[in-house]
Amino acid sequence: MSAVPPAPTPPAVPLSGWGRTAPTAARLVRPRSREEAVDALRACAGRGGIARGLGRAYGDAAQNAGGAVLDMTGLDRVHTIDADTGTVVCDAGVSLHHLMEVLLPLGWFVPVTPGTRYVTVGGAIGADIHGKNHHVSGSFSRHVRSFDLLTADGSVRTVKSGGKLFNATAGGMGLTGVILKAKLRCLPVGTSFMSVDTERASDLDDLMARLTATDHRYRYSVAWIDLLARGAATGRAVLTRGDHAPLDALPDRARRAPLDFRPRRLPAAPAFLPEGLLHRTTVGLFNELWYRRAPRSRTGELQRVSSFFHPLDGVPHWNRVYGRGGFVQYQFVVGYGQEEALRRIVRRITEHRCPSFLAVLKRFGDADPGWLSFPLPGWTLALDIPAHLPGLARLLDGLDEEVAAAGGRVYLAKDSRMRPEVLSAMYPQLPAFRALRAELDPDAVFRSDLSRRLGL
Amino acid sequence: MKDAFGTPQSLLVLGGTSEIAQATAHRLVTRRTRDIWLAGRPSPTLERSAQALRDRGADTRTVPFDALDPESHETALGKVFAEGDVDMVLMAFGTLGDQARDEADPVAATRVAQTNYTGAVSAGLVCARALQAQGHGSLVVLSSVAAERARRSNFIYGSSKAGLDAFAQGLGDALHGTGVHVMVVRPGFVRSRMTAGLEEAPLATTPQAVAVAIEAGLRRRAETVWVPGRLRLVMSALRHVPRPLFRRLPV
Numbered sequence: 001m002s003a004v005p006p007a008p009t010p011p012a013v014p015l016s017g018w019g020r021t022a023p024t025a026a027r028l029v030r031p032r033s034r035e036e037a038v039d040a041l042r043a044c045a046g047r048g049g050i051a052r053g054l055g056r057a058y059g060d061a062a063q064n065a066g067g068a069v070l071d072m073t074g075l076d077r078v079h080t081i082d083a084d085t086g087t088v089v090c091d092a093g094v095s096l097h098h099l100m101e102v103l104l105p106l107g108w109f110v111p112v113t114p115g116t117r118y119v120t121v122g123g124a125i126g127a128d129i130h131g132k133n134h135h136v137s138g139s140f141s142r143h144v145r146s147f148d149l150l151t152a153d154g155s156v157r158t159v160k161s162g163g164k165l166f167n168a169t170a171g172g173m174g175l176t177g178v179i180l181k182a183k184l185r186c187l188p189v190g191t192s193f194m195s196v197d198t199e200r201a202s203d204l205d206d207l208m209a210r211l212t213a214t215d216h217r218y219r220y221s222v223a224w225i226d227l228l229a230r231g232a233a234t235g236r237a238v239l240t241r242g243d244h245a246p247l248d249a250l251p252d253r254a255r256r257a258p259l260d261f262r263p264r265r266l267p268a269a270p271a272f273l274p275e276g277l278l279h280r281t282t283v284g285l286f287n288e289l290w291y292r293r294a295p296r297s298r299t300g301e302l303q304r305v306s307s308f309f310h311p312l313d314g315v316p317h318w319n320r321v322y323g324r325g326g327f328v329q330y331q332f333v334v335g336y337g338q339e340e341a342l343r344r345i346v347r348r349i350t351e352h353r354c355p356s357f358l359a360v361l362k363r364f365g366d367a368d369p370g371w372l373s374f375p376l377p378g379w380t381l382a383l384d385i386p387a388h389l390p391g392l393a394r395l396l397d398g399l400d401e402e403v404a405a406a407g408g409r410v411y412l413a414k415d416s417r418m419r420p421e422v423l424s425a426m427y428p429q430l431p432a433f434r435a436l437r438a439e440l441d442p443d444a445v446f447r448s449d450l451s452r453r454l455g456l
Numbered sequence: 457m458k459d460a461f462g463t464p465q466s467l468l469v470l471g472g473t474s475e476i477a478q479a480t481a482h483r484l485v486t487r488r489t490r491d492i493w494l495a496g497r498p499s500p501t502l503e504r505s506a507q508a509l510r511d512r513g514a515d516t517r518t519v520p521f522d523a524l525d526p527e528s529h530e531t532a533l534g535k536v537f538a539e540g541d542v543d544m545v546l547m548a549f550g551t552l553g554d555q556a557r558d559e560a561d562p563v564a565a566t567r568v569a570q571t572n573y574t575g576a577v578s579a580g581l582v583c584a585r586a587l588q589a590q591g592h593g594s595l596v597v598l599s600s601v602a603a604e605r606a607r608r609s610n611f612i613y614g615s616s617k618a619g620l621d622a623f624a625q626g627l628g629d630a631l632h633g634t635g636v637h638v639m640v641v642r643p644g645f646v647r648s649r650m651t652a653g654l655e656e657a658p659l660a661t662t663p664q665a666v667a668v669a670i671e672a673g674l675r676r677r678a679e680t681v682w683v684p685g686r687l688r689l690v691m692s693a694l695r696h697v698p699r700p701l702f703r704r705l706p707v
Contacts, residue, residue: 019460025591065590066635326460392461393461393487417460
């Protein structure tokens, strides 16, 4: 019996993912400590609960209609940093942005970062995120030594890398429990600058050949594709590859503060923008300019980490440019040897004239052992498309089938529309995941809109 | 759960034999919808409607529901929601009545009002509460252009739809921010069993066209949908026509 009277139930608030589609309402609770998190979990009767970080998952992974959502950003302490080994112990609600703020001045960098710094460590493990260095460094969980997991029975377990529970949680979309704290190994860097090589590829085959031949020379590698270009230019792209710049590569002025981290922020996107701002003409124009603007070939350009990794973070709420209807992000991977499937899919997207100005192709390296972890060795393409585009639902269903038939998969952290039927083909370890969940959480305390929609 | 395009995985139809409802269900089955409940008065037609959906691969069940018996709504519909989440409720029951006969028979006239309005108030509130508890879902209410302005030729039906329409709009406002979306659909003259033998009005439409409009409305999370869309303009003009003139219009 607790002496403290129970807090009044907070009213339900509508929540959606970063893509702003399919909002649902949940009680949002924000624990400030491990104890409050345990209490919040106890109150998750009925329709269960799910942890949420900074809401950057595109789809419905961190929503829980009619139930509870635990906003973990209140647990935001960095506990210890070992400046010699680069080992960090921090709360799950700490963002990669905050980690960069504290780590960079000490000469360390986060081991893996996606296209935004505004993800939490808990979310990074739950989605087993990847970055431009996947072909070298693997996904986020590879750099996690252990984490503390609050499970359905209310107990907190320390889970070390290598075990079943670790592998179910890495990429498990928060459905095994609430990650409270994690221990990570970071990457030593000499400066907070990147040395960047840029080149253009004239079409998809040229792009794939360039990536295959030279990827291993770079720690970070990514290609932006113009999916509105047709005919001979189908798949034309701008490749951007780089590595952390060593101190002696910096000009004198920058050498005075080589580990500076001061990302610029532009004004936020307005709250109300009309739907249909991004259509084929505007996006086509943007893509044309973006392609022409890129140098045919340039080496050793110095860029700040924020502009190399997270250009969009400079515009808060950039997701609003898609208007009220929101957008769908589609990311899939097909293994090496399935290049023909990739070509077919790119052709279908191009033929459908999807106004996507953020289409990104990269090569994945070895997979990590997370059961529902997304990356597998192969080609991954990510694109975002306004949700109101006619025929989009059917197009993407068709692509799902191509992807599944090629032994590939769709990224759950970005999904908001997949049919449950194709899931088990994409994630062969799903039965093991379900069995462990049934054993660990028989009453299904951990639930999300994603888990309901896909029957995870 | 609904997907990013608002397509439901589970559907509850109130008025399971309605042609518009069937056209909508058939369309949604080709998308995502797998679990369907057809609520209505038990009849061979209701069973046939269910079987048609089963044949298309949807897990379809029927549940007895009588719009004219509001006391039973809580129990009948509660059973459905107890079985699992309902992503979309389609309120499609209603009767056109027979204007000439109903004007002469006030009791028959009240039956139109009770079915179309009173029954919808009670069923609508029961569903709204259940949807609110599950934190998501769309309540799609079939209103009519007849709700927009009373006409000599069908004002009994029109007034009942006007009540329903106002109720649904208010309910939509009440549920704003709860994760539940209320969509009022106002079709014009729909070629169906209900209108068989009647003289067709301009801009007549079909149950299939209404189904298409409903699907598009779900995707946009629209609050009002006119079918065909041009009726929105036509009706906003007609609404302001002075009555002496309106009386003489051939509408």
